[in-house]
Amino acid sequence: MIKCIAIDDEPLALQQLELYVDKTPFIELVGTFESALEALVFLNDKAIDLMFVDIEMPNLNGMDFVKSLTNAPKIIFTTAYSQYAAEGFKVEALDYLLKPLDYATFLKSANKAKAYFERFKVDEENAGLNDRYLFLKSGFKMVRVAVDQINFIEGKGGYLKFHIEGSNPIMTLLSMKSVEEKLSPAKFMRVHRSYLVNLHKISLIERGQIVFGKVRINVSEQYKAKFQAYLDRNSMN
Structure with missing residues (x-):
């Protein structure tokens, strides 16, 4: 199960993401936040796999928030603005989704995340464990x-x-x-x-x-x- 959070200053956008995650069997939503600062407090204590992050938010925008994280989860940006796309992929975002979102678009992005975690999950075959x-x-x-x-x-x-x-x-x-x-x-x-x-x-x-x-x-x-x-x-x- 992919554990995720969603960050967006628009309550309706968060409700839509929550609905889409509920329909997707391999993703679990463990938190929603209307500001990046709220999410930052959560991440200090909890480990998650994936974040759905809006970009244009007050106080701390989503792009600067992601750049500030030392060990960031994987990112899918959800925004109404296309001009950040290139910058989004520079921070190794899995995907960059433009609002308004439909479920088919969301599911395609979610499957991309699923493929990533299936391929790169660190286990005994690729962790490089040895005696030294x-x-x-x-x-x-x-x-x-x-x-x-x-x-x-x-x-x-x-x-x-x-x-x-x-x-x-x-x-x-x-x-x-x-x-x-x-x-x-x-x-x-x-x-x-x-x-x-x-x-x-x-x-x-x-x-x-x-x-x-x-x-x-x-x-x-x-x-x-x-x-x-x-x-x-x-x-x-």
């Missing part, structure tokens, strides 16, 4: 990460958030299962449905929680015996 480093697709970039610098990996919905020593976290579209299968079990252990930790980076365990700075990770019942066995093998009692 991996390449993670984040927004428009492929970021090389040293495996030994990963503190832990956090599952967030359909995404993974890689917490890297000395760097900002990286959000990417991967399944926890695929990463767990590829990374060395001698270094990485699943301790919770949503957490895979680098055993070599653990320096403090307190009250049954693994502590990474301000983050405290609970070891769930499902993984407690395996983790305790690791501790027993490496403890001096």
